[in-house]
Amino acid sequence: MYDAIVVGARVAGSPLAMHLARRGYRVLAVDRATFPSDTVSTHYIHQNGLARLRAWGLLDELLGTEPAAIRQAHFGYRGLQLSGWAEPVDGIDTAYAPRRTVLDALLVDAARRAGAEVIEGFTVAGLVFSEGRVVGIRGQERDRPMREFRAPIVVGADGCRSMVAAQAGAEAYKVVPATGVNYYAYYSGLDGDLHHRVGLHETWCGAWPTHDGLTVAAVICGRSRFKEFRRDVPGNYQAVWDEIHPELGAQMRDQGRRESDFVAMPHADNYYRQPWGPGWALVGDAAYHKDPYPGFGITDAFIHGEILAERLDQALSGERPFDDALAEYHKLRDEMSSENYEFTTTLSAFGELSPRLRGIFGAIRKSPEWTTRLFGLFAGGVGHDEIFSPEAVRRLYEETGTPHDRRVHPAGSA
Ligand SMILES: Cc1cc2nc3c(=O)[nH]c(=O)nc-3n(C[C@H](O)[C@H](O)[C@H](O)COP(=O)(O)OP(=O)(O)OC[C@H]3O[C@@H](n4cnc5c(N)ncnc54)[C@H](O)[C@@H]3O)c2cc1C
Known part of the structure; x- marks a missing residue:
């Protein structure tokens, strides 16, 4: 009998297992993958996500693997362009995009060091129910007999296609259909900034450096262009770069070298799922998924996993009932993420x-201070109200000498 079972041991599952094990609970984490291993992701971590790693004592270990430091960003949306960087968030002034082969293995190790039992290569076939509650899991390692493990709480950290969510009957809400298909590859010989640009024809391109002198460079095309795009992936991929970001497109052709195959991934829909019920909870993409465009997935998995761990501690220690603690997790998660969700889906x-x-955005472009503030919103150090509230917009327009168009911002508000 365990105190908690976590299904999935990547960026959502392993930190949760670590937090609970550090608090003295008997935790089992299982994953059908073995580590180190890659997964589909362009793995950019914002400053507020890195701040969580530092708080957990893991940032120095990650930096010891020498991921490239990112300190300059170029953001573009249909011809509107901004360059700059955010103010430090909790003292973190640099972003990193570590390979998932490195990051996920480091998190699995941290969970084990904290005392969690981690079984790799273990596929969960189903949940075990008793009197309407989830009481455990059944599953097996390849060629080994089926095994059953029990705990008062089973957490699905098992990604978008969560088996735990499906079997527990977690309802999805605020669903927004996905719009894009992502193609990315690793290049050598490109510059080391963050590039992020939306073009005019339902396309986006982005690039940022990672480990080993490589840059992860991605293109998103709208689903309506998917069929046409996949007829010639290398040609269409280069054409998107040349059209939206000709300077980097030229770097790719003239001095860059593609060092990997293309990874192709249609984005999953945007959704929230009911993240708890009798004997179960969800975290990470299993609980809440949004388009990878702003790169919030890993950071949110860290932040929400920490909130869940605190609430599970309260429930497992008998301090408050499970339902009460988990309802609070649900509420906090939704409140904290709703503005970013709307921003992302827009x-x-x-x-x-x-x-x-x-x-x-046009007014922000005129001011380095406001540009820094906007980058701070992505980095997790600036709230939406500091840019988009009526009061903030009034100040933005005044400070940048932008005429206030009353048709756009009625009654002088935003
Ligand atoms: C193309 C693309 C680019 C992205 N780029 C970024 C980015 O730059 N920055 C960012 O922050 N986010 C990015 N994301 C999102 C980010 O990758 C996810 O938010 C993050 O991986 C979610 O982590 P997770 O631990 O919840 O789930 P996952 O990483 O999906 O891990 C789930 C784990 O559960 C295991 N599992 C599933 N089912 C079972 C089962 N039945 N039994 C046992 N194990 C099981 C799987 O093996 C897997 O290891 C991107 C996503 C995509 C698709």
Whole structure:
């Protein structure tokens, strides 16, 4: 009998197992993958995600693997372009995009060092129920007999296609259909900044450095262009770069070298799932998924996993009932993420910006301070209200000498 079982041991599962094991609980984490291993991701971690790693005592270990430091960003949306960087978030002034082969293995090790039992290569076939509650899991390692493990709480950290969510009957809500298909590859010989640009024709391109002198360079094309795109992936991929970001497109052709195959991945829909029920909970992509366009997935998995661990500690220690603790996790998760969710689903459609957003971004472009603030929003150090509230927009327009268009911002508000 364990205190908690975690299904999935990557960026959501391993930190959760680590937090609970550090608090003295008997934790089992299982994953059908073995580590180190890669998974589909372009693995950019924002400063507030890195701050969590530092708080857990893991950032120095990650930096010891020498991921490239990122300190300059270039953001573009349909012709509107901004360059700059965020103020430090909790003292973190640099971003990193460590390979998942490195990051996930480091997190699995940290969970084990904390005392969690981790079984790799173990596929969970199903949940075990008793009187309407989840009481455990059944599964097996390849060629080994089926085994059953029990615990008062089973957490699904098993990604978008979560088996735990499906079997527990977790309802999805606020679903926004996915818009894009992602193609990425690793290049040598490119510059070391973060590039992030939406073009005019339902396309996006982005690149940032990772380990070993390589840059992960990605293109997203709208689903309507998917069939046409996949007829000639290398040609269409290069054409998107040449069209949206000709300077980096030229670097790729003239001095860069593609060092990997292309990874192709249609994005999953955006959704929230009911993240708990009798004997079960969800975290990471299993619980909440949004388009990877702004790169919030890993950071959110870290932050929400920490909140869940605190609430599970309260429940497992008898301090408060499970239902009470997990309902609070649900509420906090939704409150903390709702503005980023709306921002993500709006921008990742790659469509025309609303006049309001176009006005705001246009004004921000005139001011280095406001540009820094906008990058701070991505980095997790600046709240949406500091840029988008009526008061903030009024200040933005005043400070940048932008005429206030009352059709866009009625009654002088935003
Ligand atoms: C193309 C693309 C680019 C992205 N780029 C970024 C980025 O730059 N930055 C960022 O922050 N996020 C990015 N993301 C999102 C990010 O990768 C995810 O948010 C993150 O991986 C979610 O982590 P997780 O631990 O919840 O799930 P996952 O990483 O999906 O891990 C789930 C684990 O559960 C295991 N599992 C599943 N089912 C079972 C089972 N039945 N039994 C046992 N084990 C099981 C799997 O083997 C897997 O290891 C990107 C996503 C995509 C698709």
